[in-house]
Amino acid sequence: MQNEDPRSTIVAMCHNFYTQGWVSGxxxxxxxxHGDRVYMMPSGVEKEKIRPEDIFVLDLEGKVLEPPTNPDLKLTECASLFFSAYRMRAAGAVMHSHSANLVLATMLAERRDGFLSELEFTEFEMIKGLEGHRLYDVFRLPVIDNAAHEYDLTEQLQEAIRRYPHTCAVAVRNHGVYVWGPTASKTKTHAECIHYLCELMLRMRELGIREHRREA
Ligand SMILES: [Zn+2]
Structure with a gap:
Protein backbone atom coordinates (compact mmCIF):
# COMPACT_ATOMS: atom_id res chain seq x y z
CA MET A 1 0.00 0.00 0.00
CA GLN A 2 2.92 2.34 0.79
CA ASN A 3 4.15 2.21 -2.81
CA GLU A 4 0.78 3.36 -4.09
CA ASP A 5 0.08 6.96 -4.94
CA PRO A 6 -0.81 8.47 -1.51
CA ARG A 7 -3.99 9.95 -2.99
CA SER A 8 -5.15 6.47 -4.04
CA THR A 9 -4.23 5.10 -0.61
CA ILE A 10 -6.37 7.74 1.10
CA VAL A 11 -9.32 7.11 -1.24
CA ALA A 12 -9.10 3.33 -0.73
CA MET A 13 -8.83 3.64 3.04
CA CYS A 14 -11.71 6.14 3.29
CA HIS A 15 -13.92 3.73 1.36
CA ASN A 16 -12.83 0.89 3.63
CA PHE A 17 -13.47 2.94 6.80
CA TYR A 18 -16.85 4.10 5.48
CA THR A 19 -18.07 0.54 4.98
CA GLN A 20 -17.16 -0.16 8.62
CA GLY A 21 -19.19 2.84 9.86
CA TRP A 22 -16.11 4.66 11.12
CA VAL A 23 -16.41 7.79 8.95
CA SER A 24 -20.13 8.19 8.25
CA GLY A 25 -21.95 11.52 8.25
CA HIS A 34 5.06 10.55 1.71
CA GLY A 35 8.64 11.82 2.08
CA ASP A 36 8.39 15.53 2.86
CA ARG A 37 4.82 15.80 1.61
CA VAL A 38 1.62 15.32 3.55
CA TYR A 39 -1.62 14.32 1.81
CA MET A 40 -4.79 15.29 3.63
CA MET A 41 -8.55 15.14 3.30
CA PRO A 42 -10.77 18.18 2.79
CA SER A 43 -13.25 19.14 5.52
CA GLY A 44 -16.83 17.88 5.71
CA VAL A 45 -16.92 15.63 2.63
CA GLU A 46 -18.70 12.31 2.17
CA LYS A 47 -15.88 9.81 2.64
CA GLU A 48 -17.37 7.21 0.31
CA LYS A 49 -17.34 9.74 -2.54
CA ILE A 50 -13.84 11.15 -2.06
CA ARG A 51 -11.72 11.32 -5.25
CA PRO A 52 -7.91 11.62 -5.64
CA GLU A 53 -8.26 15.17 -6.97
CA ASP A 54 -10.09 16.25 -3.78
CA ILE A 55 -6.99 15.75 -1.63
CA PHE A 56 -4.71 18.55 -0.37
CA VAL A 57 -0.91 18.26 -0.59
CA LEU A 58 1.04 20.11 2.12
CA ASP A 59 4.65 20.45 3.18
CA LEU A 60 5.81 19.38 6.64
CA GLU A 61 5.20 22.91 7.96
CA GLY A 62 1.53 22.66 6.97
CA LYS A 63 1.72 24.99 3.96
CA VAL A 64 -0.57 23.98 1.08
CA LEU A 65 1.51 23.02 -1.96
CA GLU A 66 -1.31 21.69 -4.13
CA PRO A 67 -4.98 22.45 -3.40
CA PRO A 68 -7.75 20.19 -4.72
CA THR A 69 -9.15 20.91 -8.17
CA ASN A 70 -12.46 22.00 -6.58
CA PRO A 71 -11.77 25.48 -5.08
CA ASP A 72 -14.73 25.17 -2.68
CA LEU A 73 -13.01 22.44 -0.67
CA LYS A 74 -11.41 23.45 2.63
CA LEU A 75 -8.65 21.67 4.53
CA THR A 76 -9.82 19.37 7.34
CA GLU A 77 -10.05 20.82 10.87
CA CYS A 78 -8.01 17.78 11.92
CA ALA A 79 -4.85 19.14 10.25
CA SER A 80 -3.09 20.24 13.44
CA LEU A 81 -3.94 16.90 15.10
CA PHE A 82 -2.56 14.90 12.19
CA PHE A 83 0.59 17.05 12.19
CA SER A 84 1.02 16.38 15.92
CA ALA A 85 1.42 12.64 15.18
CA TYR A 86 3.75 13.35 12.24
CA ARG A 87 5.98 15.63 14.30
CA MET A 88 5.91 13.93 17.71
CA ARG A 89 5.80 10.28 16.56
CA ALA A 90 7.26 10.39 13.05
CA ALA A 91 4.00 8.81 11.85
CA GLY A 92 3.64 7.77 8.20
CA ALA A 93 -0.15 8.05 8.26
CA VAL A 94 -2.94 9.10 10.63
CA MET A 95 -6.62 8.18 10.56
CA HIS A 96 -9.55 9.63 12.49
CA SER A 97 -12.65 7.56 13.25
CA HIS A 98 -16.09 8.40 14.66
CA SER A 99 -16.98 4.73 15.26
CA ALA A 100 -20.03 4.31 17.53
CA ASN A 101 -18.34 1.46 19.44
CA LEU A 102 -15.31 3.58 20.07
CA VAL A 103 -17.43 6.48 21.29
CA LEU A 104 -19.29 4.15 23.67
CA ALA A 105 -15.98 2.80 24.96
CA THR A 106 -14.73 6.33 25.75
CA MET A 107 -17.74 6.74 28.06
CA LEU A 108 -16.41 3.85 30.16
CA ALA A 109 -13.07 5.58 30.77
CA GLU A 110 -12.89 6.99 34.29
CA ARG A 111 -11.31 10.40 34.63
CA ARG A 112 -7.96 10.06 36.38
CA ASP A 113 -5.91 13.15 35.84
CA GLY A 114 -7.65 16.38 34.92
CA PHE A 115 -8.68 16.22 31.28
CA LEU A 116 -7.09 12.82 30.79
CA SER A 117 -8.48 9.33 31.34
CA GLU A 118 -7.63 5.97 29.81
CA LEU A 119 -8.88 2.59 28.70
CA GLU A 120 -6.72 -0.41 29.55
CA PHE A 121 -6.46 -3.65 27.58
CA THR A 122 -4.39 -6.77 28.20
CA GLU A 123 -4.36 -10.47 27.33
CA PHE A 124 -6.34 -10.10 24.12
CA GLU A 125 -4.73 -11.67 21.07
CA MET A 126 -5.36 -8.55 18.97
CA ILE A 127 -3.04 -6.48 21.21
CA LYS A 128 -0.21 -8.12 19.25
CA GLY A 129 -1.32 -6.11 16.21
CA LEU A 130 -0.30 -2.91 18.02
CA GLU A 131 3.36 -2.19 17.41
CA GLY A 132 5.55 -2.88 20.45
CA HIS A 133 2.86 -4.82 22.34
CA ARG A 134 2.94 -8.50 23.25
CA LEU A 135 0.00 -10.53 24.57
CA TYR A 136 0.65 -9.90 28.27
CA ASP A 137 1.57 -6.24 27.84
CA VAL A 138 -0.98 -3.62 28.84
CA PHE A 139 -2.15 -1.31 26.09
CA ARG A 140 -3.28 2.00 27.57
CA LEU A 141 -5.43 4.13 25.30
CA PRO A 142 -5.55 7.74 26.55
CA VAL A 143 -8.96 9.45 26.38
CA ILE A 144 -9.09 13.25 26.22
CA ASP A 145 -12.12 15.52 26.60
CA ASN A 146 -13.99 16.71 23.53
CA ALA A 147 -14.05 20.32 22.34
CA ALA A 148 -16.34 22.43 20.16
CA HIS A 149 -13.85 22.43 17.28
CA GLU A 150 -11.55 19.64 16.17
CA TYR A 151 -8.49 21.94 16.16
CA ASP A 152 -9.18 22.87 19.82
CA LEU A 153 -8.18 19.30 20.72
CA THR A 154 -4.57 19.83 19.63
CA GLU A 155 -3.06 20.81 23.00
CA GLN A 156 -4.75 17.94 24.87
CA LEU A 157 -3.79 15.43 22.18
CA GLN A 158 -0.15 16.52 22.30
CA GLU A 159 -0.12 16.24 26.11
CA ALA A 160 -1.59 12.71 25.85
CA ILE A 161 1.10 11.76 23.29
CA ARG A 162 3.79 13.02 25.70
CA ARG A 163 2.33 11.16 28.69
CA TYR A 164 1.72 7.89 26.80
CA PRO A 165 4.96 7.22 24.91
CA HIS A 166 3.82 3.71 23.87
CA THR A 167 0.43 4.57 22.45
CA CYS A 168 -0.35 4.69 18.74
CA ALA A 169 -3.73 6.34 19.33
CA VAL A 170 -5.56 8.97 21.36
CA ALA A 171 -9.33 8.67 21.87
CA VAL A 172 -11.66 11.64 22.38
CA ARG A 173 -14.61 11.29 24.76
CA ASN A 174 -18.01 11.17 23.00
CA HIS A 175 -16.23 11.76 19.68
CA GLY A 176 -13.87 9.07 18.34
CA VAL A 177 -10.18 8.27 18.01
CA TYR A 178 -6.99 9.35 16.23
CA VAL A 179 -4.74 6.43 15.22
CA TRP A 180 -1.33 6.52 13.56
CA GLY A 181 1.44 4.17 12.46
CA PRO A 182 4.74 4.15 10.56
CA THR A 183 2.93 3.38 7.28
CA ALA A 184 -0.63 3.66 5.96
CA SER A 185 -0.93 -0.12 6.06
CA LYS A 186 0.21 -0.33 9.69
CA THR A 187 -2.09 2.55 10.61
CA LYS A 188 -5.02 0.56 9.20
CA THR A 189 -3.96 -2.48 11.25
CA HIS A 190 -3.67 -0.36 14.41
CA ALA A 191 -7.11 1.12 13.76
CA GLU A 192 -8.64 -2.34 13.22
CA CYS A 193 -7.09 -3.71 16.42
CA ILE A 194 -8.20 -0.72 18.54
CA HIS A 195 -11.76 -0.81 17.20
CA TYR A 196 -11.84 -4.58 17.81
CA LEU A 197 -10.57 -4.19 21.39
CA CYS A 198 -13.15 -1.49 22.17
CA GLU A 199 -15.94 -3.64 20.72
CA LEU A 200 -14.77 -6.58 22.86
CA MET A 201 -14.80 -4.39 25.96
CA LEU A 202 -18.38 -3.32 25.25
CA ARG A 203 -19.54 -6.88 24.52
CA MET A 204 -17.92 -8.10 27.74
CA ARG A 205 -19.87 -5.47 29.70
CA GLU A 206 -23.11 -6.43 27.93
CA LEU A 207 -22.56 -10.12 28.67
CA GLY A 208 -21.48 -9.47 32.26
CA ILE A 209 -18.02 -10.96 31.65
CA ARG A 210 -15.56 -9.43 34.10
CA GLU A 211 -12.50 -11.70 34.12
CA HIS A 212 -10.57 -12.74 31.06
CA ARG A 213 -7.00 -12.82 32.39
CA ARG A 214 -4.89 -15.86 33.10
CA GLU A 215 -4.60 -17.20 36.64
CA ALA A 216 -1.88 -15.39 38.56
ZN1 LIG B 1 -13.84 14.11 14.51
Missing part, protein backbone atom coordinates in the same frame (compact mmCIF):
# COMPACT_ATOMS: atom_id res chain seq x y z
CA UNK A 26 -18.83 13.20 6.75
CA UNK A 27 -17.01 12.59 10.07
CA UNK A 28 -13.52 11.21 10.54
CA UNK A 29 -10.60 11.54 8.17
CA UNK A 30 -7.33 10.27 6.81
CA UNK A 31 -3.86 11.59 6.01
CA UNK A 32 -0.67 10.04 4.61
CA UNK A 33 2.91 11.35 4.71
Missing amino acids: TGGGMSVR
Whole structure:
Protein backbone atom coordinates (compact mmCIF):
# COMPACT_ATOMS: atom_id res chain seq x y z
CA MET A 1 0.00 0.00 0.00
CA GLN A 2 2.92 2.34 0.79
CA ASN A 3 4.15 2.21 -2.81
CA GLU A 4 0.78 3.36 -4.09
CA ASP A 5 0.08 6.96 -4.94
CA PRO A 6 -0.81 8.47 -1.51
CA ARG A 7 -3.99 9.95 -2.99
CA SER A 8 -5.15 6.47 -4.04
CA THR A 9 -4.23 5.10 -0.61
CA ILE A 10 -6.37 7.74 1.10
CA VAL A 11 -9.32 7.11 -1.24
CA ALA A 12 -9.10 3.33 -0.73
CA MET A 13 -8.83 3.64 3.04
CA CYS A 14 -11.71 6.14 3.29
CA HIS A 15 -13.92 3.73 1.36
CA ASN A 16 -12.83 0.89 3.63
CA PHE A 17 -13.47 2.94 6.80
CA TYR A 18 -16.85 4.10 5.48
CA THR A 19 -18.07 0.54 4.98
CA GLN A 20 -17.16 -0.16 8.62
CA GLY A 21 -19.19 2.84 9.86
CA TRP A 22 -16.11 4.66 11.12
CA VAL A 23 -16.41 7.79 8.95
CA SER A 24 -20.13 8.19 8.25
CA GLY A 25 -21.95 11.52 8.25
CA THR A 26 -18.83 13.20 6.75
CA GLY A 27 -17.01 12.59 10.07
CA GLY A 28 -13.52 11.21 10.54
CA GLY A 29 -10.60 11.54 8.17
CA MET A 30 -7.33 10.27 6.81
CA SER A 31 -3.86 11.59 6.01
CA VAL A 32 -0.67 10.04 4.61
CA ARG A 33 2.91 11.35 4.71
CA HIS A 34 5.06 10.55 1.71
CA GLY A 35 8.64 11.82 2.08
CA ASP A 36 8.39 15.53 2.86
CA ARG A 37 4.82 15.80 1.61
CA VAL A 38 1.62 15.32 3.55
CA TYR A 39 -1.62 14.32 1.81
CA MET A 40 -4.79 15.29 3.63
CA MET A 41 -8.55 15.14 3.30
CA PRO A 42 -10.77 18.18 2.79
CA SER A 43 -13.25 19.14 5.52
CA GLY A 44 -16.83 17.88 5.71
CA VAL A 45 -16.92 15.63 2.63
CA GLU A 46 -18.70 12.31 2.17
CA LYS A 47 -15.88 9.81 2.64
CA GLU A 48 -17.37 7.21 0.31
CA LYS A 49 -17.34 9.74 -2.54
CA ILE A 50 -13.84 11.15 -2.06
CA ARG A 51 -11.72 11.32 -5.25
CA PRO A 52 -7.91 11.62 -5.64
CA GLU A 53 -8.26 15.17 -6.97
CA ASP A 54 -10.09 16.25 -3.78
CA ILE A 55 -6.99 15.75 -1.63
CA PHE A 56 -4.71 18.55 -0.37
CA VAL A 57 -0.91 18.26 -0.59
CA LEU A 58 1.04 20.11 2.12
CA ASP A 59 4.65 20.45 3.18
CA LEU A 60 5.81 19.38 6.64
CA GLU A 61 5.20 22.91 7.96
CA GLY A 62 1.53 22.66 6.97
CA LYS A 63 1.72 24.99 3.96
CA VAL A 64 -0.57 23.98 1.08
CA LEU A 65 1.51 23.02 -1.96
CA GLU A 66 -1.31 21.69 -4.13
CA PRO A 67 -4.98 22.45 -3.40
CA PRO A 68 -7.75 20.19 -4.72
CA THR A 69 -9.15 20.91 -8.17
CA ASN A 70 -12.46 22.00 -6.58
CA PRO A 71 -11.77 25.48 -5.08
CA ASP A 72 -14.73 25.17 -2.68
CA LEU A 73 -13.01 22.44 -0.67
CA LYS A 74 -11.41 23.45 2.63
CA LEU A 75 -8.65 21.67 4.53
CA THR A 76 -9.82 19.37 7.34
CA GLU A 77 -10.05 20.82 10.87
CA CYS A 78 -8.01 17.78 11.92
CA ALA A 79 -4.85 19.14 10.25
CA SER A 80 -3.09 20.24 13.44
CA LEU A 81 -3.94 16.90 15.10
CA PHE A 82 -2.56 14.90 12.19
CA PHE A 83 0.59 17.05 12.19
CA SER A 84 1.02 16.38 15.92
CA ALA A 85 1.42 12.64 15.18
CA TYR A 86 3.75 13.35 12.24
CA ARG A 87 5.98 15.63 14.30
CA MET A 88 5.91 13.93 17.71
CA ARG A 89 5.80 10.28 16.56
CA ALA A 90 7.26 10.39 13.05
CA ALA A 91 4.00 8.81 11.85
CA GLY A 92 3.64 7.77 8.20
CA ALA A 93 -0.15 8.05 8.26
CA VAL A 94 -2.94 9.10 10.63
CA MET A 95 -6.62 8.18 10.56
CA HIS A 96 -9.55 9.63 12.49
CA SER A 97 -12.65 7.56 13.25
CA HIS A 98 -16.09 8.40 14.66
CA SER A 99 -16.98 4.73 15.26
CA ALA A 100 -20.03 4.31 17.53
CA ASN A 101 -18.34 1.46 19.44
CA LEU A 102 -15.31 3.58 20.07
CA VAL A 103 -17.43 6.48 21.29
CA LEU A 104 -19.29 4.15 23.67
CA ALA A 105 -15.98 2.80 24.96
CA THR A 106 -14.73 6.33 25.75
CA MET A 107 -17.74 6.74 28.06
CA LEU A 108 -16.41 3.85 30.16
CA ALA A 109 -13.07 5.58 30.77
CA GLU A 110 -12.89 6.99 34.29
CA ARG A 111 -11.31 10.40 34.63
CA ARG A 112 -7.96 10.06 36.38
CA ASP A 113 -5.91 13.15 35.84
CA GLY A 114 -7.65 16.38 34.92
CA PHE A 115 -8.68 16.22 31.28
CA LEU A 116 -7.09 12.82 30.79
CA SER A 117 -8.48 9.33 31.34
CA GLU A 118 -7.63 5.97 29.81
CA LEU A 119 -8.88 2.59 28.70
CA GLU A 120 -6.72 -0.41 29.55
CA PHE A 121 -6.46 -3.65 27.58
CA THR A 122 -4.39 -6.77 28.20
CA GLU A 123 -4.36 -10.47 27.33
CA PHE A 124 -6.34 -10.10 24.12
CA GLU A 125 -4.73 -11.67 21.07
CA MET A 126 -5.36 -8.55 18.97
CA ILE A 127 -3.04 -6.48 21.21
CA LYS A 128 -0.21 -8.12 19.25
CA GLY A 129 -1.32 -6.11 16.21
CA LEU A 130 -0.30 -2.91 18.02
CA GLU A 131 3.36 -2.19 17.41
CA GLY A 132 5.55 -2.88 20.45
CA HIS A 133 2.86 -4.82 22.34
CA ARG A 134 2.94 -8.50 23.25
CA LEU A 135 0.00 -10.53 24.57
CA TYR A 136 0.65 -9.90 28.27
CA ASP A 137 1.57 -6.24 27.84
CA VAL A 138 -0.98 -3.62 28.84
CA PHE A 139 -2.15 -1.31 26.09
CA ARG A 140 -3.28 2.00 27.57
CA LEU A 141 -5.43 4.13 25.30
CA PRO A 142 -5.55 7.74 26.55
CA VAL A 143 -8.96 9.45 26.38
CA ILE A 144 -9.09 13.25 26.22
CA ASP A 145 -12.12 15.52 26.60
CA ASN A 146 -13.99 16.71 23.53
CA ALA A 147 -14.05 20.32 22.34
CA ALA A 148 -16.34 22.43 20.16
CA HIS A 149 -13.85 22.43 17.28
CA GLU A 150 -11.55 19.64 16.17
CA TYR A 151 -8.49 21.94 16.16
CA ASP A 152 -9.18 22.87 19.82
CA LEU A 153 -8.18 19.30 20.72
CA THR A 154 -4.57 19.83 19.63
CA GLU A 155 -3.06 20.81 23.00
CA GLN A 156 -4.75 17.94 24.87
CA LEU A 157 -3.79 15.43 22.18
CA GLN A 158 -0.15 16.52 22.30
CA GLU A 159 -0.12 16.24 26.11
CA ALA A 160 -1.59 12.71 25.85
CA ILE A 161 1.10 11.76 23.29
CA ARG A 162 3.79 13.02 25.70
CA ARG A 163 2.33 11.16 28.69
CA TYR A 164 1.72 7.89 26.80
CA PRO A 165 4.96 7.22 24.91
CA HIS A 166 3.82 3.71 23.87
CA THR A 167 0.43 4.57 22.45
CA CYS A 168 -0.35 4.69 18.74
CA ALA A 169 -3.73 6.34 19.33
CA VAL A 170 -5.56 8.97 21.36
CA ALA A 171 -9.33 8.67 21.87
CA VAL A 172 -11.66 11.64 22.38
CA ARG A 173 -14.61 11.29 24.76
CA ASN A 174 -18.01 11.17 23.00
CA HIS A 175 -16.23 11.76 19.68
CA GLY A 176 -13.87 9.07 18.34
CA VAL A 177 -10.18 8.27 18.01
CA TYR A 178 -6.99 9.35 16.23
CA VAL A 179 -4.74 6.43 15.22
CA TRP A 180 -1.33 6.52 13.56
CA GLY A 181 1.44 4.17 12.46
CA PRO A 182 4.74 4.15 10.56
CA THR A 183 2.93 3.38 7.28
CA ALA A 184 -0.63 3.66 5.96
CA SER A 185 -0.93 -0.12 6.06
CA LYS A 186 0.21 -0.33 9.69
CA THR A 187 -2.09 2.55 10.61
CA LYS A 188 -5.02 0.56 9.20
CA THR A 189 -3.96 -2.48 11.25
CA HIS A 190 -3.67 -0.36 14.41
CA ALA A 191 -7.11 1.12 13.76
CA GLU A 192 -8.64 -2.34 13.22
CA CYS A 193 -7.09 -3.71 16.42
CA ILE A 194 -8.20 -0.72 18.54
CA HIS A 195 -11.76 -0.81 17.20
CA TYR A 196 -11.84 -4.58 17.81
CA LEU A 197 -10.57 -4.19 21.39
CA CYS A 198 -13.15 -1.49 22.17
CA GLU A 199 -15.94 -3.64 20.72
CA LEU A 200 -14.77 -6.58 22.86
CA MET A 201 -14.80 -4.39 25.96
CA LEU A 202 -18.38 -3.32 25.25
CA ARG A 203 -19.54 -6.88 24.52
CA MET A 204 -17.92 -8.10 27.74
CA ARG A 205 -19.87 -5.47 29.70
CA GLU A 206 -23.11 -6.43 27.93
CA LEU A 207 -22.56 -10.12 28.67
CA GLY A 208 -21.48 -9.47 32.26
CA ILE A 209 -18.02 -10.96 31.65
CA ARG A 210 -15.56 -9.43 34.10
CA GLU A 211 -12.50 -11.70 34.12
CA HIS A 212 -10.57 -12.74 31.06
CA ARG A 213 -7.00 -12.82 32.39
CA ARG A 214 -4.89 -15.86 33.10
CA GLU A 215 -4.60 -17.20 36.64
CA ALA A 216 -1.88 -15.39 38.56
ZN1 LIG B 1 -13.84 14.11 14.51
